[in-house]
Amino acid sequence: MDARRYHALPSPFPMKRGGALHGARVAYETWGALNAARDNALLILTGLSPSAHAASSPDDPSPGWWEGMIGPGKAIDTNRWFVVCVNSLGSDKGSTCPASVDPATGRPYRLRFPELSLEDVADAAHAVVRDGLGVERLACLVGCSMGGMSALAYMLRHPGSVRAHVSVDTAPQAQPFAIAIRSLQREAIRLDPGWAGGDYDLHAAEGGTYPDAGMSIARKLGVITYRSAMEWNGRFARIRLDPEQREEQPFGFEFQVESYLQGHAQRFVRTFDPNSYLYLSRASDWFDVAEYGGGSVLEGLKRIRVERALVIGVSTDILFPLEQQEQIAEGLRAAGAEVEFVALDSPQGHDAFLVDIPNYSRAIGGFLNRLHAGSGPR
Amino acid sequence: MDARRYHALPSPFPMKRGGALHGARVAYETWGALNAARDNALLILTGLSPSAHAASSPDDPSPGWWEGMIGPGKAIDTNRWFVVCVNSLGSDKGSTCPASVDPATGRPYRLRFPELSLEDVADAAHAVVRDGLGVERLACLVGCSMGGMSALAYMLRHPGSVRAHVSVDTAPQAQPFAIAIRSLQREAIRLDPGWAGGDYDLHAAEGGTYPDAGMSIARKLGVITYRSAMEWNGRFARIRLDPEQREEQPFGFEFQVESYLQGHAQRFVRTFDPNSYLYLSRASDWFDVAEYGGGSVLEGLKRIRVERALVIGVSTDILFPLEQQEQIAEGLRAAGAEVEFVALDSPQGHDAFLVDIPNYSRAIGGFLNRLHAGSGPR
Numbered sequence: 150m151d152a153r154r155y156h157a158l159p160s161p162f163p164m165k166r167g168g169a170l171h172g173a174r175v176a177y178e179t180w181g182a183l184n185a186a187r188d189n190a191l192l193i194l195t196g197l198s199p200s201a202h203a204a205s206s207p208d209d210p211s212p213g214w215w216e217g218m219i220g221p222g223k224a225i226d227t228n229r230w231f232v233v234c235v236n237s238l239g240s241d242k243g244s245t246c247p248a249s250v251d252p253a254t255g256r257p258y259r260l261r262f263p264e265l266s267l268e269d270v271a272d273a274a275h276a277v278v279r280d281g282l283g284v285e286r287l288a289c290l291v292g293c294s295m296g297g298m299s300a301l302a303y304m305l306r307h308p309g310s311v312r313a314h315v316s317v318d319t320a321p322q323a324q325p326f327a328i329a330i331r332s333l334q335r336e337a338i339r340l341d342p343g344w345a346g347g348d349y350d351l352h353a354a355e356g357g358t359y360p361d362a363g364m365s366i367a368r369k370l371g372v373i374t375y376r377s378a379m380e381w382n383g384r385f386a387r388i389r390l391d392p393e394q395r396e397e398q399p400f401g402f403e404f405q406v407e408s409y410l411q412g413h414a415q416r417f418v419r420t421f422d423p424n425s426y427l428y429l430s431r432a433s434d435w436f437d438v439a440e441y442g443g444g445s446v447l448e449g450l451k452r453i454r455v456e457r458a459l460v461i462g463v464s465t466d467i468l469f470p471l472e473q474q475e476q477i478a479e480g481l482r483a484a485g486a487e488v489e490f491v492a493l494d495s496p497q498g499h500d501a502f503l504v505d506i507p508n509y510s511r512a513i514g515g516f517l518n519r520l521h522a523g524s525g526p527r
Numbered sequence: 528m529d530a531r532r533y534h535a536l537p538s539p540f541p542m543k544r545g546g547a548l549h550g551a552r553v554a555y556e557t558w559g560a561l562n563a564a565r566d567n568a569l570l571i572l573t574g575l576s577p578s579a580h581a582a583s584s585p586d587d588p589s590p591g592w593w594e595g596m597i598g599p600g601k602a603i604d605t606n607r608w609f610v611v612c613v614n615s616l617g618s619d620k621g622s623t624c625p626a627s628v629d630p631a632t633g634r635p636y637r638l639r640f641p642e643l644s645l646e647d648v649a650d651a652a653h654a655v656v657r658d659g660l661g662v663e664r665l666a667c668l669v670g671c672s673m674g675g676m677s678a679l680a681y682m683l684r685h686p687g688s689v690r691a692h693v694s695v696d697t698a699p700q701a702q703p704f705a706i707a708i709r710s711l712q713r714e715a716i717r718l719d720p721g722w723a724g725g726d727y728d729l730h731a732a733e734g735g736t737y738p739d740a741g742m743s744i745a746r747k748l749g750v751i752t753y754r755s756a757m758e759w760n761g762r763f764a765r766i767r768l769d770p771e772q773r774e775e776q777p778f779g780f781e782f783q784v785e786s787y788l789q790g791h792a793q794r795f796v797r798t799f800d801p802n803s804y805l806y807l808s809r810a811s812d813w814f815d816v817a818e819y820g821g822g823s824v825l826e827g828l829k830r831i832r833v834e835r836a837l838v839i840g841v842s843t844d845i846l847f848p849l850e851q852q853e854q855i856a857e858g859l860r861a862a863g864a865e866v867e868f869v870a871l872d873s874p875q876g877h878d879a880f881l882v883d884i885p886n887y888s889r890a891i892g893g894f895l896n897r898l899h900a901g902s903g904p905r
Contacts (some may be wrong), residue, residue, distance in 0.1 A: 251628040260777050325784040326756035332785045333747050335778050338742035342720065347777065362718035369711050378704035378848065385703040387815060399638050399725065400713050400805050404812070406703040407710045427778050434782070437765060466880065467845070470756065 152178045153201060153209035153236075153243050156281035158273055160216050165254060165272075168263030172252045175273045176236040176243025177201045178209075180219060181227035183282065186310075189399045190284040191230040191517075193219075194274060194296030194303070197429050198421050200242035203234040213292075217506035224514030230289070233282065237299065238273035239265040239428045245423035248351050260347040265428040267295070267436040271303035275310065286312055289515075289520065293317040293502055295429070296471065298436045301477075303455045305441050313520050314458040314481070315513055318466055320473035321438035321446045321480065324340070327468050330374050331430045338363035338423050360423050365414040367426065372413045377465035377498030381406060438480075450480020457523075459516040461491045461509065466499040490518060530586035531579060531614075531621050534659035536651055543650075546641030548886020549628045553622025553651045554614040555579045556587075558597060559605035560662065566690075568662040569608040569895075571597075572604055572652060572674030575807050576799050578620035581612040593671075595884035602892030607899060608667070611660065613791030615677065616651035617643040617806045632861035637892050643806040645673070645814040649680035651686065655734070659671035664688055667898065669891075671695040671880055672847065673807070676814045679855075682831045683819050685890060691898050692836040692859070695880050696844060698860065699816035699824045701868040705836035705846050708752050709808045715748070716801050717743035725802050743792040745804065750791045752862050759784060804839045816858075835901075837894040839869045839887065844877040 153176045161169035170325070172473040178201045183190060193203055193215070197490070204219035205212055205226075213234075217223045225232055236242045247262040254261075278284045290311045292300025297319020304311050338344050350357030396402050402411060442448025450489030458481045462474030471492055478490040491512045495501035504507050531554045540546035556579045561568060571593070572583055582597035582605075583590055597603045597610055614620045617640070625640040632639075645839045668689045670678025673734040675697020682689050701709070716722050719741030728735030774780050780789060820826025836859045840852030849870055856868040869890045873879035880887050 158694075201673075257579075277802070322765060324756060325759035325765070326751070328782050329747075329751050329759070329784050329788060330764075332780070332782070332788070333744065333751065337715065337744055339776075339778055340744070364712065366715055369707075369714075370748070373704070373707050373711065378702060378845065381703035381707070387700060387703070387706075400717055400809060402710070404706050404710070405701065406707050410707060410711070424702070431778060439765075467756065 150209045150211075152180065152206045154394050155243065156277040157274050158245075159280075162273070164263045165266040165268040166264040170245055170263065173273075175238055175245070175277050175282075176296050177277050178203065178206065178234050179475065180206055180232040183231040183284070187284050188286065188288055189229065189231050189281065190278065190287050191225065191232050191280055191289040192268070192274065193232065193234040193292060194292040194299040195234065195237060196294035196296055197426070197433065198240070200240070200400035201234045201236040214503065218510060218513065224510035225291070225516075225517065230517070231279065235274040235277050237270045237296075237429060239342070239425055239432070241422035241425045244273070246422060247347070247428055248422045255366055257351060259306050259424055262424070262428060265432050267299045268302045268306060268434050270299045270422070270432065271306060271499070274299070275303055279310070286310055289315060289517065290312045291315040291317065292319060294319055295433050298433065299449075301453065302436065302437055304312065304455060305438070305449070308454055311455050312457075314455045314486075316458065316460045316474065316477050316517060317509070317513075318462055318469050318474070318499055319477070320469045321450060321477055322436060323434045324470075324473070327432045328470065330370060331434055334367035335427050335430055337366035339429060344423060349423065351418075355394070355419070359419070360419050364418040364421070364423055364426070368414045368417040369410045372410055374468045375498060375500040375507050377467070377496055378464055378498040380498065383496070386411065399490075420452055446476055447483065450477060451484045453484050453486075454482060455481065455486050457487045457516075457520060459489045459512065460489065460510055461493065461502070463493045463495050463498065463501045465494070465496055465501070468499045528585045528588045528589075532556065533621065534655040535633045536623075536654050540651070542641045542642040543599070543646040548623055548641065550892055551616070551623035551651075553623070553655050555655050556581065556584065556612050557660075558610040559608055561609040561662070565662050566664065566666055567607065567609050568656065568660065568665050569603060569610050569667040569669060570656055570665050571610065571650065572648070572670040573612065574672035575617060575804070575811065576618070578618070579612045579614040581610075592881065596891065602888035603669070603895065604892075608895070613655050615648045615674075615807060617648065617803060617810070619800035619803045622651070624800060625725070625806055626800045627695055630672075635729060637802055640802070640806060643810045645677045645810050646680045647682060648677045648810065649684055652677070652769065653681055653845055659687070664690055667691045667693060667895065669693040669695065670697060671763070671810050672697055672877065676811065679816055679828075679831065680814065681826070682833065683816070686832055688839075689833050690835075692833045692864075693853050694836065694838040694852065694892060695887070696840055696847050696852070696877055697855070698847045699828060699855055700814060701812045702848075702851070706812045708748060708846065709812055712745035712748050712849050713805050713815040713905040715744035716805060720829065722801060729800070731797075732781070737797070739796050742796040742799070742801055743805070746792045746795040747788045750788055752846045753876060753878040754844070755874055756770055757843055758874040759765060760875065761874070763787065766838040774801070802873040824854055825858050825861065828855060829862045831859060831862050831864075833859065833864050835865045835894075835898060837869065837890065839871065839890055841871045841873050841876065841879045843872070843874055843879070848876045851889055
């Protein structure tokens with residue numbers, strides 16, 4: 150079962166760094182109903198790998214990636230809000246991406262896909278909202294992780310299109326530590342002979358030419374930086390695998406934490422297109438609010454016009470450190486928004502927004518309640 | 528020029544986890560002179576990859592890996608101390624290692640090298656000191672990073688052999704975050720087809736079968752975790768490479784931080800034996816003081832008998848976090864030692880001991896001065 154809908158982008162769809170896509174589309178899902186005033190739409194922009202399936206629905210009852218947060222009576226209450234989640238342009242979960250067929254050649258784009266930026270991701274999402282759903286102004290734009298950067302791009306490029314903003318575990322630009330991690334993830338894929346310069350077998354089930362090793366390393370490095378050492382001390386400590394769980398090979402896994410990472414990698418390697426990963430990862434490194442502020446992050450943020458904002462971060466996040474969320478809060482406040490800043494101590498690191506549902510629910514649900522109450526009847 | 532000397536280990540040399548080495552040796556270097564009382568010896572145990580060449584000397588004037596710390600009038604004053612640095616057993620910088628010829632077969636050990644533990648590294652170093660140099664009791668045992676764990680093993684297995692201890696940026700056991708990082712480094716090597724199950728070309732110059740990609744990824748991941756995000760924010764920020772410095776390939780390097788990592792990797796990949804790396808990395812994961820304390824780190828540390836100790840750590844170290852140095856200090860204190868604990872805020876992360884020479888000199892030099900003064904005339 151599939152709850153995805155598709156929006157055809159204008160053709161050509163110009164890309165920020167040059168080139169254009171022809172006949173491109175974006176996948177999205179919705180929950181709840183758009184009201185008559187068309188002023189209750191809430192858009193969610195995702196991290197690097199999630200699909201548009203943020204929550205279950207009658208059309209697709211499988212749990213979504215933010216199942217605990219979205220639904221009737223939940224923090225993002227679908228009885229109240231018309232919730233939309235867009236699959237990022239360039240991601241292979243239904244949107245046009247490097248694995249899609251290039252209409253000019255009849256063959257997959259692969260590395261002939263134009264350079265992708267988060268501004269393109271934002272523009273494509275904006276097209277869904279305005280042209281596809283007929284919503285001129287979002288009640289709220291929620292961006293998580295990479296999606297938080299896409300959300301900043303959205304607000305900078307489409308002034309007046311957002312009333313309130315929720316910024317979750319994100320940053321106004323990538324810092325060198327995050328760039329180093331992502332560069333190494335990309336390199337692990339690029340150096341894998343199975344990547345074949347981007348020409349691996351796109352539809353290989355388990356065999357075929359495919360950068361399994363590179364994708365596995367990239368994913369494990371991701372998981373390591375998405376969580377926190379503190380969480381793992383409590384969760385894994387130095388617990389060994391049972392002998393029968395151990396790998397029968399030299400230097401095979403022996404500790405539970407190794408097996409945990411292996412499980413994450415196995416679930417990921419063949420379910421995300423490696424070229425899509427490379428394009429979206431690089432787009433994350435490129436994004437920089439300072440480009441909109443003459444080289445200053447603060448000046449860039451000051452160009453964003455929203456009425457209210459909630460900015461959340463976690464002290465244990467090593468990929469998007471708390472100081473960067475403070476920067477966003479400060480910038481939006483300087484821009485004139487009424488800003489709430491929430492610093493959590495969740496042990497789960499960057500991934501806390503996916504795991505520590507009670508604390509994120511309290512913060513986001515509270516903000517949305519006040520937003521709803523403040524709006525009054527129209 | 529080469530200042531290395533070699534000590535032949537007892538043959539057979541039994542290994543902690545089983546098996547034995549025959550005809551094995553350990554490389555070491557010395558600076559300064561052993562006094563008549565043989566009570567001024569200071570042994571340094573190294574991190575995973577450094578050689579015994581910790582400082583320059585007439586026989587080898589090239590700078591050593593701790594050049595700023597060791598020498599006449601420096602913090603580790605070679606006018607006063609007889610300084611010894613041992614290349615870890617299992618490392619390819621002169622000591623017997625997986626690349627060495629197995630006398631039983633006439634061919635390199637490779638993966639037939641017995642399982643290596645830091646206890647074996649410690650026992651081999653102890654053999655150099657006692658049997659090779661005729662020193663029954665070290666004035667001071669200094670251990671940095673992995674060498675700090677080897678030093679704990681040394682003191683636990685050879686009671687009475689150490690008067691004072693300096694513990695630098697280390698831990699009493701590997702925590703799951705460190706295990707995850709090292710496991711991923713090993714996996715990058717193992718998954719590289721060039722590793723060939725350990726049967727790569729040992730003496731390949733630049734060509735041949737060799738896990739260049741895996742070693743490069745492992746080293747970069749090492750450097751990322753040896754430094755700190757804070758340092759890189761100031762040092763690299765988002766500075767781009769000049770166009771002519773960029774790689775001419777898809778997803779090639781674009782930021783200075785990427786080029787910095789690449790430089791580190793290039794200097795490392797062909798200068799450290801990949802199998803040695805795997806053995807020493809795994810030994811670091813295995814080491815656990817709690818094995819000596821019935822499952823308790825504190826009880827294990829309480830079995831160590833030294834008169835004085837200095838324990839140093841850095842708040843920006845993500846691989847060996849400061850709490851672990853606090854644990855060592857607490858344990859040695861509980862064991863009856865007079866312990867000084869120094870927590871530095873150096874921005875360089877785990878590598879601070881190699882970079883922030885002024886602060887480390889002050890702490891270590893001060894401790895050694897007091898140790899020397901306290902000893903009085905003999």
